[in-house]
Amino acid sequence: MPTTLNVSNIQCEACARRVTAAIEKAEPAAHPKVDVASGKVTLAAASDMAAILAALAKAGYPASVSP
Numbered sequence: 606m607p608t609t610l611n612v613s614n615i616q617c618e619a620c621a622r623r624v625t626a627a628i629e630k631a632e633p634a635a636h637p638k639v640d641v642a643s644g645k646v647t648l649a650a651a652s653d654m655a656a657i658l659a660a661l662a663k664a665g666y667p668a669s670v671s672p
């Protein structure tokens with residue numbers, strides 16, 4: 606089931622690439638789609654959300670699951 610995250614601090618394509626890399630390292634099947642304008646990231650899979658959120662926080666992009 607796709608999941609959407611609200612991710613802080615995404616301001617450009619370089620941020621989007623760092624966010625993508627951090628998520629893919631934590632969840633190789635996530636296939637993240639980053640929307641730079643809204644800061645929303647859609648994940649195709651998120652079997653370990655805690656690990657994904659921790660990886661993003663560590664990379665400097667604190668995130669929360671979008672309701």
Ligand SMILES: [Cu+2]
Nearest residue numbers: 616617619620
């Ligand atoms: Cu940036």
